Amino acid sequence: xxxxxxxxxxxxxxxxxxxxxxxxxxxxxxxxxxxxxxxxxxxxxxxxxxxxxxxxxxxxxxxxxxxxxxxxxxxxxxxxxxxxxxxxxxxxxxxxxxxxxxxxxxxxxxxxxxxxxxxxxxxxxxxxxxxxxxxxxxxxxxxxxxxxxxxxxxxxxxxxxxxxxxxxxxxxxxxxxxxxxxxxxxxxxxxxxxxxxxxxxxxxxxxxxxxxxxxxxxxxxxxxxxxxxxxxxxxxxxxxxxxxxxxxxxxxxxxxxxxxxxxxxxxxxxxxxxxxxxxxxxxxxxxxxxxxxxxxxxxxxxxxxxxxxxxxxxxxxxxxxxxxxxxxxxxxxxxxxxx
Amino acid sequence: xxxxxxxxxxxxxxxxxxxxxxxxxxxxxxxxxxxxxxxxxxxxxxxxxxxxxxxxxxxxxxxxxxxxxxxxxxxxxxxxxxxxxxxxxxxxxxxxxxxxxxxxxxxxxxxxxxxxxxxxxxxxxxxxxxxxxxxxxxxxxxxxxxxxxxxxxxxxxxxxxxxxxxxxxxxxxxxxxxxxxxxxxxxxxxxxxxxxxxxxxxxxxxxxxxxxxxxxxxxxxxxxxxxxxxxxxxxxxxxxxxxxxxxxxxxxxxxxxxxxxxxxxxxxxxxxxxxxxxxxxxxxxxxxxxxxxxxxxxxxxxxxxxxxxxxxxxxxxxxxxxxxxxxxxxxxxxxxxxx
DNA sequence: ATGAAAGCGCTAACAA
DNA sequence: TTGTTAGCGCTTTCAT
Numbered sequence: 001x002x003x004x005x006x007x008x009x010x011x012x013x014x015x016x017x018x019x020x021x022x023x024x025x026x027x028x029x030x031x032x033x034x035x036x037x038x039x040x041x042x043x044x045x046x047x048x049x050x051x052x053x054x055x056x057x058x059x060x061x062x063x064x065x066x067x068x069x070x071x072x073x074x075x076x077x078x079x080x081x082x083x084x085x086x087x088x089x090x091x092x093x094x095x096x097x098x099x100x101x102x103x104x105x106x107x108x109x110x111x112x113x114x115x116x117x118x119x120x121x122x123x124x125x126x127x128x129x130x131x132x133x134x135x136x137x138x139x140x141x142x143x144x145x146x147x148x149x150x151x152x153x154x155x156x157x158x159x160x161x162x163x164x165x166x167x168x169x170x171x172x173x174x175x176x177x178x179x180x181x182x183x184x185x186x187x188x189x190x191x192x193x194x195x196x197x198x199x200x201x202x203x204x205x206x207x208x209x210x211x212x213x214x215x216x217x218x219x220x221x222x223x224x225x226x227x228x229x230x231x232x233x234x235x236x237x238x239x240x241x242x243x244x245x246x247x248x249x250x251x252x253x254x255x256x257x258x259x260x261x262x263x264x265x266x267x268x269x270x271x272x273x274x275x276x277x278x279x280x281x282x283x284x285x286x287x288x289x290x291x292x293x294x295x296x297x298x299x300x301x302x303x304x305x306x307x308x309x310x311x312x313x314x315x316x317x318x319x320x321x322x323x324x325x326x327x328x329x330x331x332x333x334x335x336x337x338x339x
Numbered sequence: 340x341x342x343x344x345x346x347x348x349x350x351x352x353x354x355x356x357x358x359x360x361x362x363x364x365x366x367x368x369x370x371x372x373x374x375x376x377x378x379x380x381x382x383x384x385x386x387x388x389x390x391x392x393x394x395x396x397x398x399x400x401x402x403x404x405x406x407x408x409x410x411x412x413x414x415x416x417x418x419x420x421x422x423x424x425x426x427x428x429x430x431x432x433x434x435x436x437x438x439x440x441x442x443x444x445x446x447x448x449x450x451x452x453x454x455x456x457x458x459x460x461x462x463x464x465x466x467x468x469x470x471x472x473x474x475x476x477x478x479x480x481x482x483x484x485x486x487x488x489x490x491x492x493x494x495x496x497x498x499x500x501x502x503x504x505x506x507x508x509x510x511x512x513x514x515x516x517x518x519x520x521x522x523x524x525x526x527x528x529x530x531x532x533x534x535x536x537x538x539x540x541x542x543x544x545x546x547x548x549x550x551x552x553x554x555x556x557x558x559x560x561x562x563x564x565x566x567x568x569x570x571x572x573x574x575x576x577x578x579x580x581x582x583x584x585x586x587x588x589x590x591x592x593x594x595x596x597x598x599x600x601x602x603x604x605x606x607x608x609x610x611x612x613x614x615x616x617x618x619x620x621x622x623x624x625x626x627x628x629x630x631x632x633x634x635x636x637x638x639x640x641x642x643x644x645x646x647x648x649x650x651x652x653x654x655x656x657x658x659x660x661x662x663x664x665x666x667x668x669x670x671x672x673x674x675x676x677x678x
Numbered sequence: 679a680t681g682a683a684a685g686c687g688c689t690a691a692c693a694a
Numbered sequence: 695t696t697g698t699t700a701g702c703g704c705t706t707t708c709a710t
Contacts, residue, residue: 007687018697023689030690031695050457054397055687058702063393065437065458077416077619087440091447096454098404098437101426108430115435118389119404224623250623257625260599280416280619284563284589286596346703357681362705369706370679394703397686 006047015043026051057120066090066307067116068099068125069109076129077278078296082148085300086125093308097125106137113139123307126150126157127300144310146303149296150193156319158306160299163323164194167292168201170328171245171273174290176209179336180243180271184214186230186255187247188222195247198275202245214238222247227254235262242270242337249274249281252289252333267335277329288331295324345386354382365390396459405429405646406455407438407464408448415468416617417635421487424639425464432647434461445476452478462646465489465496466639483649485642488635489532495658497645499638502662503533506631507540509667510584510612513629515548518675519582519610523553525569525594526586527561534586537614541584553577561586566593574601581676582610588620591628591672606674616668627670634663 012019017036024030025040032040043049057063068086070079083099090097100116102109116124117139124140127148136145136152147159168185175183185202188195199215206213216233220226227246231254234241246252252274256266264270266287274282277293302322309317351358356375363369364379371379382388396402407425409418422438429436439455441448455463456478463479466487475484475491486498507524514522524541527534538554545552555572559565566585570593573580585591591613595605603609605626613621616632641661648656 008689009687019688020690020697021695024696027689033695036695050453052397052459052687053457054393054402054459055702056689058391058393058397058687058704059689061702077419080416080419083438084440087438091439091451091454094454096437096439096458098435099422099426100430100435101423112430114389115430115433118392119435120391120393224625228625250619253623278619280589280617281623284592284620286563286567348703358704359681359683359706360679363680366705372679375679391703394686395705397688397703398705400686 006049008049008051011040011044011047011049014047015040061120062311063120063122064093064095065119065121066095066097066123066125066304067113067119067121068097068127069113069116070099070101070127070129071104071109072101072129077280078276078294079127079129081296082127082300082303085297085302086304087300089301089304093304095122095304097304110137110139113137117143122311125300125303125307127303144307144316146306146310148299148303151321158310158320158322160302160322160324161193162294162299163325164197165201165204167275167326168198168203168245169205170201170326171198171275171292172202172205174328175243175245175271175273175334176205176211178243178271178334181209181211181337182214182238182241183211183243183245184216184234184238184241185245185247186227186234186251187215187217188226188251189217189219190221198247214241218251223250224254224257227251228258229254231255231258235259235264243272243334244270245273247275249276249278249285249289249291252291253281253285256285267333268338271334271337273328273334282329282331285333287333290331290333291329292326293329295326299324345388347388347390350379350383350386350388353386354379400459401650402459402461403434404458404460405434405436405462405464405643406452406458406460407436407466408452408455409438409440409466409468410443410448411440411468416619417615417633418466418468420635421466421639421642424636424641425643426639428640428643432643434643436464436643449476449478452476456482461650464639464642464646466642483646483655485645485649487638487642490660497649497659497661499641499661499663500532501633501638502664503536504540504543506614506665507537507542507584508544509540509665510537510614510631511541511544513667514582514584514610514612514673515544515550517582517610517673520548520550520676521553521577521580522550522582522584523555523573523577523580524584524586525566525573525590526554526556527565527590528556528558529560537586553580557590562589563593563596566590567597568593570594570597574598574603580609582612582673584612586614588613588615588617588624588628588630591630592620592624595624606672607677610673610676612667612673614665621668621670624672626672629670629673630668631665632668634665638663 025037100112123144128150145157151159218226218230274291282289364376439451462483467489484496490498557565557569613630621628621630
């Protein structure tokens with residue numbers, strides 16, 4: 001409509017007060033008479049005034065922008081959930097989040113991080129998709145940082161990771177509770193925080209019930225193709241298993257496929273449990289896949305909550321470390337074993 | 340390391356020049372002696388100086404931040420590709436992208452947009468996931484805007500959408516070229532730009548070869564469940580079709596499932612083509628799904644290129660409208676019909 | 679080719 | 695409770 005942008009001076013003039021009073025009235029900081037405050041608010045609304053966050057940030061050293069650094073944000077559908085959680089939590093506080101991703105490249109990461117710092121972001125959320133211990137860029141020591149899906153002992157930062165061990169125990173016990181004894185675990189060959197914890201949890205649950213663990217791992221990676229490869233091994237070497245706990249939903253998809261080719265019915269001949277609760281897979285499979293949900297959205301929110309905690313105290317509060325207990329989502333891929 | 344942040348003044352002092360000269364030397368704006376420039380650059384690097392983008396933005400009216408508004412960014416895996424494309428293109432120019440999503444809620448959208456404007460973003464990329472004509476928030480008239488996956492006649496903004504019609508013709512012709520004549524199109528009941536164009540393209544390709552169109556639509560939505568529902572209809576009412584072109588990969592997944600239950604083999608008994616080229620589905624299905632790739636990444640890049648074009652000219656250049664020709668990705672779900 | 683000075687639009691001290 | 699005055703760290707005139 002009007003050509004010129006309306007600034008705080010315009011509001012002050014229109015309300016007949018000083019710009020300081022406008023600033024105070026709108027930010028709720030200083031003491032302002034309620035009647036004055038209301039008038040200022042009304043005038044500001046009428047004029048369509050919105051504070052220039054650049055100017056206020058320059059002065060107050062707070063931009064209300066949080067940088068979210070990820071290694072491969074858009075390549076995995078999980079990442080989006082982390083970002084969404086962070087954004088919604090940020091939005092609740094009137095903050096913005098700017099996402100950069102490095103694709104795993106250290107150099108790019110460094111450049112992106114420099115961009116964020118130059119932009120005077122208030123804090124950094126550093127999320128990896130791979131849940132491996134990461135050695136953080138040193139630039140992060142300068143600024144409040146929260147880690148998601150990874151941790152780093154060399155820095156005093158809060159972090160949150162899914163509790164991999166209980167993912168393994170919960171999934172396995174769920175199968176045991178349904179009467180299964182010969183339960184295999186299909187996983188990837190490559191070691192990693194997410195993998196190793198689940199394997200250990202599976203082992204523990206099997207052993208506590210006196211069942212011997214059957215672990216099949218594939219060098220293929222945690223995809224449907226890897227799942228197929230592992231499934232072939234499984235049917236060759238352990239044709240008598242009645243249930244399988246898979247490293248993730250995609251591997252479970254591969255297992256479904258090989259099972260179908262061999263005339264093995266899920267869940268009547270074989271019960272299956274996955275990990276991720278990836279809608280596109282877990283809910284889409286037939287029968288629907290029972291799986292342990294990874295709390296990506298929640299971790300994103302948690303990270304912003306931690307940032308808020310860091311930012312509201314002048315002296316940095318101690319770092320918080322959390323292993324999030326994941327939830328088993330029941331669908332139709334688990335049944336009692338036959339006869 | 341050092342406690343205080345290094346500013347332009349520190350660099351000026353260390354290099355023995357004025358801050359004006361530092362600014363000129365680093366930005367490449369004014370005329371500076373090459374030797375002076377080099378010295379400034381060296382000193383700046385040595386000190387680890389990085390300009391405060393808040394301060395420079397406040398003065399120069401350019402923040403180097405692009406706002407990306409989406410209706411449901413993280414709920415779909417496609418969205419991530421748009422964001423990634425935009426981010427990478429932005430990063431090439433030293434820009435940052437801040438992503439907000441409204442979840443389709445007008446009120447939230449308005450609030451988020453206000454946040455972006457208050458943050459003085461240089462431009463807005465407005466992306467919908469649904470590819471429907473959107474009536475844009477009026478706030479967008481104030482600022483350079485580029486539309487992705489949608490278009491709006493009420494505003495003079497550039498936009499890009501996938502060419503739905505040729506998706507339909509290309510997919511259908513591909514099947515026809517493989518010798519199929521009785522080809523069904525499985526789609527959703529709800530009308531929309533993406534859907535209607537594909538249907539029209541399918542019709543056109545069928546008719547140009549004298550084949551009669553067989554369209555099966557489901558009220559269920561474009562998911563595996565919807566695909567199953569449509570597939571049931573298909574097998575009941577048109578048991579003689581030899582090929583199916585599905586609205587998207589997820590529906591194709593549903594078709595695979597029902598086909599398997601009925602003992603119909605893909606591709607020997609039934610050839611299938613999808614749309615999306617969603618890795619998690621198209622590449623994961625067995626056999627791999629031949630599908631038309633939607634250019635989400637490319638559209639994200641394109642949007643930022645357009646923003647750059649808008650920003651470098653003082654007077655706004657005319658809007659550009661593009662229908663992106665999509666590529667067919669061949670996998671293993673198409674074969675010649677049986678004898 | 680270089681520098682001095684003015685301000686971008688706001689908030690934080692400080693005074694009144 | 696309100697207003698005055700300094701800046702925040704940079705880029706931009708405009709001199710020199």
